[in-house]
Amino acid sequence: PPPPNITVTPEKMEYLIGDAVSIRCTAPWLKEKIQGFQFSGTSGWAVEVRTVRRSHVYRFNITGPKDGGLHACTYTIINQFRQLTRSQESKSIIISVKDHPPRPTLALKPSTGVTIEGQPLVFLCTAPAGEAERRFHFYKEEVEVISGAELTLGATEAQLRLVESSQNHTGNFTCGYEEKTEGRWIPSYLSQALEVLVKEAAWAPYLGVDPPTGVVSEDYPLRLTCVASRDDFPLRFQFYRNGVEIPPGQAGSKTRNVGNFSELLFPQSPRSFSGKFSCGVEEDMGGTWVPSPQSQAVDVTVK
Secondary structure, X not given: OOOOEEEEEOOOOOEOOOOEEEEEEEOXXXXXXXXXXXXXXXXXXXXXXXXXXXXXXXXXXXXXXXXXXXXXXXXEEEOOOOOXXXXXXXXXXXXXXXXXXXOOEEEEEOOOOEEEOOOOEEEEEEOOOOOOOEEEEEEEOOEEOOOOEEEEEOOOEEEEEEOOOOHHHOEEEEXXXXXXXXXXXXXXXXXXXXXXXEEOOOOOOEEEEEOOOOEEOOOOOEEEEEEOOOOOOOEEEEEEEXXXXXXXXXXXXXXXXXXXXXXXXXXXXXXXXXXXXXXXEEEEEOOEEEEOOOOOOEEEEEO
16 A cells, blocks of 8 residues: 655754644545554654544653654555555654753762761762753752752752761762753753761770789889771870860870871870870871770879
8 A cells, every 4th residue: 555644743953852743644535444543753762653634643741862863654444455565654754853952060079989977978969061040959869859958959960968967878870950941941861979977976985004904113114005996987096184274295195106006105204294195087088087985084193
């Protein structure tokens, strides 16, 4: 059978994502009965519709570039031998689809993606330069982040600040934006994913004293050791006497740090140095030092 006529509505040089498209396939006048129509696209899709009408309209929404390309249709009749016969293919119509806006870039502070609960997380989403109006979105595991967040918008970038991170924020984050085109918001491709790991706050360190009794004679050595609960981040240690930090080098003291361990040695314990001793640890969160609780206090007596 001769080919059908094919038309598309609306006719546009370039279609936008979200456009509704109607393809009409019309068979010529024939004495044979129409049995149905077949629609296909070069992107690989095909649809068959059963109908006895001489014309049929196939409607679909543009979802992306995959809906573009060449489109054609055929129809089927029952011939004189009562066999189903497909017609010649219609001429092809071309649907050109405007692609999604390009993906933005996503940056994170701290840049390692590892932080401690209670600390802020700051994401910066940057879109390529452009004149169109935009609105930005941030996602965790493909779900938009809304609660507990502060969002600051600009012409080509947006910042998301999670004021107090929690272990629930552990996961993969992405961002995207929508661009206003012909009165419609067209979503961009999503940024690359950034992995965030939020660890629980560090426990208090452990303070050890040598001699273990906590009693030392004047002019004899006194050694204090502070052991952090972990060494996942850069550490710095402080030692305290009666709640006041002991300054470096006081009374000839020497400090040695190895991993999650710090030692404060007084080669000769000074007179009247008795008191309650404790230590503390701070962890480096990308330039912000986060303190852990102080250790339990230990009584030291200098005789």
